[in-house]
Amino acid sequence: MTGSYVIAEVAARTGLTAHTLRYYERAGLIEPPAREWNGHRRYTEGDLGMITILTKLRATGMPIEGMRRYAALCRQGPGNEAERRALLIEHREQVLSRLDQLQADLAVVDLKIEMYAPATGSGADFGRMEDLCSGAQSSQPLVT
């Protein structure tokens, strides 16, 4: 029947390790799930869903603290959907600008790759590498 998983099953389904799941729980990202009589965690389908969305937030670069805040809102129950939404939207904005930056930086790498291209008909001669990237950087924290 749908809806009861021991930690190893959740690990298998979410791609996290059992260790990480416990860590997330300690960190306040996950509701402490119900326990069996012997103390073993029993995760519900809903837990699984929450964990999954958390992994997506993590995968898109949200720091643990942000996840914690989102999880706190969810735990508060209905009524704060606007806040949750705002949190996610702000995160999305950040991801999008990270994506933009990433593509810009990658473009420079691409240019460099072309400079290394074995002599093609296009006659790409070797410019000096420093001509590639002039001007001050964005002085951002170099987030990945």
Added chain:
Amino acid sequence: MTGSYVIAEVAARTGLTAHTLRYYERAGLIEPPAREWNGHRRYTEGDLGMITILTKLRATGMPIEGMRRYAALCRQGPGNEAERRALLIEHREQVLSRLDQLQADLAVVDLKIEMYAPATGSGADFGRMEDLCSGAQSSQPLVT
């Protein structure tokens, strides 16, 4: 005369700190630059170019070790352009697949955002959050 910078100038232009520049040097990413009589580093225009491309590699998620390998090839001098190119191309592949994954994960977040949308004409009723993300994950290391 273009082409002589003390460390603070390089820091200003690259967005790195002087500390980080020295660290990169220690780590084998940067050629130890020439020194003035008093021991102060003097970076050339070429150094600046190299550092800049390194920051692009870093910004696109290349680990220090990869940068070190690229820098080593560059330091070896001409003749290994194919190798450098291959290294950069492999990196590009990785960045591109990271971008894909990032977009996929972001799409899930977007979906979630829509679920939180204030009641629109489209009548988005609240599905259960776990319906969003079913199935096993990619079990990837959750790279950012």
Added chain:
DNA sequence: GCTTGACTTAGAGCGCGCTCGAAGCTGAAG
């Protein structure tokens, strides 16, 4: 002459996100 500030070195410390180890309990299999 003294202070200030930019540089030098070696090496320690930190923040993040896990990751792992040790010791202990339980239930089932041999």
Added chain:
DNA sequence: CTTCAGCTTCGAGCGCGCTCTAAGTCAAGC
């Protein structure tokens, strides 16, 4: 009864990429 696998807790350790401290040198300005 023994062994094994899988869970439990607590807390330490780790890898990465910086980031900072301390102590020293030198040059210029007041």
